[in-house]
Amino acid sequence: MRQADVVVAGAGLAGLVAARDLVAAGMDVVVLEARDRVGGRTWTKTFEAAGTAVDLGAEWVAPNHHEAVVREAAKYGLDLALDQTKDWDDADPLDTMAGSEYERALARLDKDAALVAFDRPDWYRAVEHLDVTMADYLEELGLRTEVRQRLLAESFALMGASENDYSVISLLHEVSGFGSARAAFEGESARIAGGTDGIARAIAEQLGSRVRLGHRVEGVGPHDDGVVVSGDGFSVTAAAAIIALPVNVLSQLRLDVPITPEAGRVVAQGHVGRAAKGWTTVAGEADGLHSVGWPDAIEAYAVAGADTSAVAYFGVAEPSHEAALQRGWTALQARHPAIGQQAETLSHDWISDDFARGTWHTARPGQAVGWHELAANPGPFFFAGGDISRRWFGWMDGAITSGADAAVRATAFVRGQEVPDALG
């Protein structure tokens, strides 16, 4: 006797959306979540020192592009609050020569991105000859230092990884999605009012006791005609499984699941997203702070709290989250002496986090095929998540579309109908 029609591993956005849509389709669903909270790599927490809630993980939405987020917000009556932080006024202006070199680099990105078939699972087909690291791509362009640094800094907000690790086709995919490099770098941005985890919490409330917190999945495999998903002290049998865990944790699991060799390679390698994000209060003045630079405190912005401003700043988590934040703070204070000393801090090390092992998805060269083959895996083992979605992978939007798509496919599978191709 199976315990559920579908067992969902992971209560991040993808798993929650999948579970909700499965329930709407009449399926019995169990969701297993290792943490003591839902939301995965979205996590809104009160920063007492500033008197405001801040997001330790995912924070930004591009409302003109992330339609799935817009829809979910509409469903749960959540507002999107526009905030223009990607403001370069604060950066050192480029001189005329550097400025025209910068414009040529943007034009080159636009030209290369025109070959990307953004909406398709095989979006990379026509840019495979460009599948090299960002560092190599920029090297070939032969840019002067300040132009190179500016492009790296602007790209970081999208990529969240080291230029030595990520493939430029990941960036070209973003440029294609936003319509141009300029639009990608300056894209209007918004937050979900009240905190990014609002959607996850609203869905979890709908799902009620179907979501089991503190249940760390350790094994996924076949069982009779279906599947079994198990961990310390529990096992759940079902007709199908949706594995909605960060891909970077899959290699820690006993995954007795047939997947393609390319998919196996991305599971073994993982993605290269390694952003360090820190929040701090300061002794000095930080209201309205916008700052960009390279390679430390790559982007920084202030959020007004009830008591004082909370300042967020970012870097590449090399060699560690803590080291990046320390370098970042030093760099930020050097650029903006008026902010004074660091007071209270708040951050989460997503790289060391056993349930994340990285930040948002950014691919290495040579991986493009594998990610989507994981998404296309046939039943009874379906994979979902922002790491493997079509279209806006790496964003909350991708987690949502991927979860919704996995639900459609798993429902068809459980009903014995033809399982449609993966599209989410």
Next chain:
Amino acid sequence: MRQADVVVAGAGLAGLVAARDLVAAGMDVVVLEARDRVGGRTWTKTFEAAGTAVDLGAEWVAPNHHEAVVREAAKYGLDLALDQTKDWDDADPLDTMAGSEYERALARLDKDAALVAFDRPDWYRAVEHLDVTMADYLEELGLRTEVRQRLLAESFALMGASENDYSVISLLHEVSGFGSARAAFEGESARIAGGTDGIARAIAEQLGSRVRLGHRVEGVGPHDDGVVVSGDGFSVTAAAAIIALPVNVLSQLRLDVPITPEAGRVVAQGHVGRAAKGWTTVAGEADGLHSVGWPDAIEAYAVAGADTSAVAYFGVAEPSHEAALQRGWTALQARHPAIGQQAETLSHDWISDDFARGTWHTARPGQAVGWHELAANPGPFFFAGGDISRRWFGWMDGAITSGADAAVRATAFVRGQEVPDALG
């Protein structure tokens, strides 16, 4: 000797986007357009009497949903100008009883729309049991007159058709796309600054002499190993054809193209979009006018011109475009006596227009399968257009995604590669 790799029939948004993407992929392309202008059912024209440009056809964009439009605007440096016209302040308020009945009706639409798989070509699979006319759906809900009329009026801006003709699953598809019925009805709207045809004109400029105006396609069929597309005094041979014409004109063509029976049925029947849109100047005061009602002058709004306001108003073009506008004007003036007499008018009858034969796509009951089978037609005959696109069909966004997708498929076909499934 073929004259082109791909011949594109129709220089509306779908055909133009397809042609541009084909050229970017290195294809030789010829675009044949019957009219003396590009843009198809988008047409921006100067309304001299008001001193402003107005759109005689497509006008509105939902920027949080129509990502393909946002991207195209970014590509060509066009701005989106927000305008909140779907304002119900002007409508008679519903009393408490009617108000709660209205809320229940919205909740019912939301519940039914939750079954729609918006992003999938087979989006309708789980709502086939609801594939009845809007009139029948509302009849079953047993609503009082003012609630029914309000729902019909709010739906009209999305459907542009008679409630006796269109299937409620077309409306549910929109509700699903926007996230909720309320979001669909009150969706923030924007125009392309400078006129809706800005995108079409920008692409046509890129394509240059590849676009041949005044070339009305009359026949499409096979030729040697490829295709031939012909009309009065011309014929173009190519390896593949993209037929990017309004579906409602296809039955007038000699279409020697194998298509599925379901697709053949939608070609024979056409869609039921029959909106009459008129522009007028008035003798009285119309600044800031927002008005809604049913069944005439269903929606009306004013646009400020250099000289005076231009007022747009809509109705179902039954029995004709002219009759609907006449009834509409009478109704509008009765609701808003301050606008005074009608002065100059400007409109285009899209229903009688031999190159359109209707306004934007809205499907009858029983047609859902056929539209996408037309989009999925294998090479060498590919179909494209806002009538048959996945996702935002009926909108400019759908025309763009469909055209882009047809270009990907036709390129693969011409290169002898495997042709991917239709996704646009």
